[in-house]
Amino acid sequence: MTHIPTLRLATDIGGTFTDTVIVDKNDNVIASTKTLTTHENPAEGAMQGAKRALEAAKARIGDVAGFIHGTTLATNALIEKRGARVATITTQGFRDILEIAYERRYSQYDINIEKTDLLVTRDRCLTVPERMSAAGDVIEALDGQCLPKLLRQLDSTGADAVAICLLHSYANPAHEKQLRDLLHAARPDLVISISAEVSPEAREFDRLCTTIANAYIQPMMSRYLDAFEARFVAEGLTCPILMMTAGGGMTTLKTAAQFPIRLVESGPAGGAILAAHIAAESGLDEVLSFDMGGTTAKLCLIDNAQPQSSRQFEIGRAARFIKGSGMPVRIPVIEMIEIGAGGGSIAGVDRLGRLTVGPKSAGSEPGPVAFGRGGVEPTVSDADIALGYIQAETFAEGQFQIDVAAARAALTACIGEPLSLDAFGAGDGVSRIVDESMASAGRTHAVESGKDLGPRTMIAFGGNGPLHACRVARSAGIDRILVPANPGVGSAVGFLFAPVSFEIVRSRYAMLQTIDLDGINTMFESMCAEALSVVRQGDATSEIETRRIAYMRYHGQGHEIEIALPDRALTVNDLALLAAAFEKAYSRQFSRPVPGMVIEILNWSVHIATITGRDVLQMSEPSRREIIPKEHRQIFCDVHARHLDAGFVHRKDLVPGDTFKGPALVVEPQTTTFVGADFTLLVDARSNLILNREVIS
Known part of the structure; x- marks a missing residue:
């Protein structure tokens, strides 16, 4: 058989x-x-x-x-500047796109402003004579006679990779493709990314930055993906490997190697997909996903089981919390806020005598002091260990020994002595700083999105998420927390719920009143065919769903609003419906529409994905049974600021309906859920841990 x-x-x-x-x-x-x-x-x-x-x-x-x-390899390579040496080729006369950028400073009055690192210095910015119109018509043909001079310039830069971004190539990519072919014929080993394939959208600066980022990590990611596949095939793997993307879908290794920029933030995207899946199963309309790992913490707003999405984010901000201080990248991405707050985040006292935590992390090498792998600076995990929240006997499946005394000694030496605190005071300070940082990031993200955290359920996962959830929720004003099964590996679990998908965005300017419907419909046919071919490489049989989007705005405005289109060819009868849908969305975001304004469309997108089941799982809630933990461990309580005995419960021993009050530690192989003194835990019918906050008099 x-x-x-x-x-x-x-x-x-x-x-x-x-x-x-x-x-x-x-x-x-x-x-x-x-x-x-x-x-x-x-x-x-x-x-x-x-x-x-x-x-x-x-x-x-x-x-x-x-x-x-x-x-996170692609993300880390961009942040840590470990990519290829990139040169850019732009249209003659547009050499300084990177220097000009948005023609503004991200911090207007900062006399010591740190300039955004865009990875390519001016001496590696090259040009060629050619010109396309905004409509895609050839104004000046690309002359192959420019190649010898271009090659000499390119060789002098020592570039390993090239990012080509010619003017209006989103409307007509012919010159970019011609130039790529000429360069490949002359320099076969050169890695080349063209903007018409990486990010075919208007706005030259954003498009060039995205193409640079893709070229920067393409050689490294291509080698990594080849080696990764070879390693598993050698061990006997017979199925294809699919890669998680920043947009929350999966794609093939071939596509990932061609567009590695789409892998940036792929791990956190899996966590958001998990939270959305749980929200759909549980019938939760408003959710905040909270994913705290060893290096960073990620928070994402999820409404109606759909993670908030975006088409732009920034990499490597010079000022962590200031928009415009990073390198802009335009790709489909699940929108979340990520801060350098994880179990490995290093704590210390700065020259002004202030307690600081992160963003520098001890990572896995050398790791926290308590791991005994060479770490000497105290981390968030060291604080959790010193306070009793992490118990050595159950940590990380027993892979290595935890040295509690070393953690307390490091906290005392590096933080306690400068601030006149003992190990517990130092650890409590570290915990409060990092938890407030995460809560503040969540509040800021919600306000920027015009939303409120108060009525939301926090879904907590990651190696440290359940451990810090109560403390972060309290600071953020959230009263209900859900900790799913297998929370310590939540992002990986989320990968398994993700669809195989691909999204294409194209720029084609049109005014709604004078739109060329035949041209738009032809463009959509081409986009759908291209996206479907990528999806079918990863899944040849599953049923698919298609979403078409128009990005609309009033004439003269700088940013667009996403409006859904029917999944079919557009007709004249759709125009009035699109105008009404835009004005309704505009009113929701800006309080009222602007009468008499012309509506225009700059970008169009197609998103094709395999269909995954995400229905509400109807289950009757079990009868409640209050239990009293049989074991206890001493912790330094974050509410009362003193030592208390906390219940010590193994999650595998809990059954639906079990309930008890905090403080308590619920342990499982890959993480611990801390139930604060002001929270009550209930195991629901799906075996999720539900933590509800109560007011303590």
């Missing part, structure tokens, strides 16, 4: 830990594990995790029928 593989495996490589999850054909998690990330060779840590998880599942790698991978 022929053996048919039925398991699916997901691996998420983070800055500190690599998470691995295996599910059966019914999407039940049958094994999961966390292993330390091996930065020199990330595939090795992923293989260690896969072997451990397969052993726990009593399976072989040949039993895996689906493999999904997400990684």
Whole structure:
């Protein structure tokens, strides 16, 4: 009898830990594990995790029928400046697109302003004579006679990769493709990214930056993906590997290698997909996902089971919380706020005598002091260990010993002595600083989106999310927390709920009153065919859904509003409906429409994805049964600021309907849920942990 593989495996490589999850054909998690990330060779840590998880599942790698991978490698390479040496080629006369940027300073009155690092210095900005009109008509042909001079200039820069961004190439990519072919013929080893494929949208600065970022990480990511695939194939993997993207979908290794910029933030996107899936199952309309790992914390607003999305974000901000201080990238992305606050975030006292936490992280190498791997500076995890929130006997599946005394000694030496505090006061200070930083980031993100955190349910996961959820929720004004099953590997679990998808955005300017419907419909046919071909490479049989979007604005405005289009060819009868839909959306965002204004459309997009089941899971709530924890551990209580005995409960021993009051620690193999003194825990019908905040007199 022929053996048919039925398991699916997901691996998420983070800055500190690599998470691995295996599910059966019914999407039940049958094994999961966390292993330390091996930065020199990330595939090795992923293989260690896969072997451990397969052993726990009593399976072989040949039993895996689906493999999904997400990684922070692309993000870290951009932030840490570990990419290729890139040169740019733009239209003659437009050499200084990067220098001019938005023609403004991100902090108007800062005399010591730090300029945004855009990865390419002016001496590597080259030009060629050519010109396209905004309509895509050739004004000046690209003359191949310019090639010898261009090659000499290119060789003198020592560039490994080239980003080509010619004027109005989104309207007509012919010159970019011609130039790429000429360069490839002359320099076959040169890595070339063209803006017409990476980000075919108007706005030259954003388009050029996106193409530079893609070219910057393309050589490294291509080598990494080839090595990753070869490593697993050598061990017996027979199914294709799919990559998680920043937009919350999956794509093939081939597409990922061509457009690695779409892999930026792919790990956090998996967490948002998990939270959206849980929100759909539980019938939650307003959610804040809270994913805290070893290096960063990520927060995302989710409404009606859909994560908030965007088409632009910034990389490597010179000023962490100031928009415009980073490198703009225009790709489909799940919108979230990410701060350098994780278990490995390093704490200290600055020259002004202030307690600081992050963004620098100890990561997995050397890691927190208590890990005994060479770390000497106290971290958030050291504070949690010193305060009793992390118990050595249950931490990280017992992979390594925790030295509580070392954590307390480091806190005392580096923080306590300068501030006249003992180890517990220092640890409590670290905890309060990092928790308030995360809560403040969540509040700011909500305000910028015109939303309120108060009525939302926080869905907490990640290695440190459940541990800090109560403290962050209290500061953010949130009264209800949900901790799902397998929260320590939440992002990897989320990968397994993601669809295979691809989104294409194109710029084609049109006024609604004079729109060329035939031209728009022809463009949509081409976009749908292109997106579908990518999706079918990853999933040849599943049913698909298509979303068409128009980005509309009033004439003369600088930014657009997303308006849904019908999934069919547009007709004259649709124009009035589109105008009404735009004015309704505009009124919702800006209080009222502007009468008599001409409506225009700059960008159009198509998003094709396989359909995943996300229906509300109807289950009757179990009868409540108040339990009294049989074991206790001493903690330094964050509410009362003194030592208290906290209940110590193994999550595997809890059943739906169980309830008890905090303070308590609910432990499981990859994380601990801390139930604050002002929270009550209830296990719901789906075995989620529900924490509700109560007022303490």
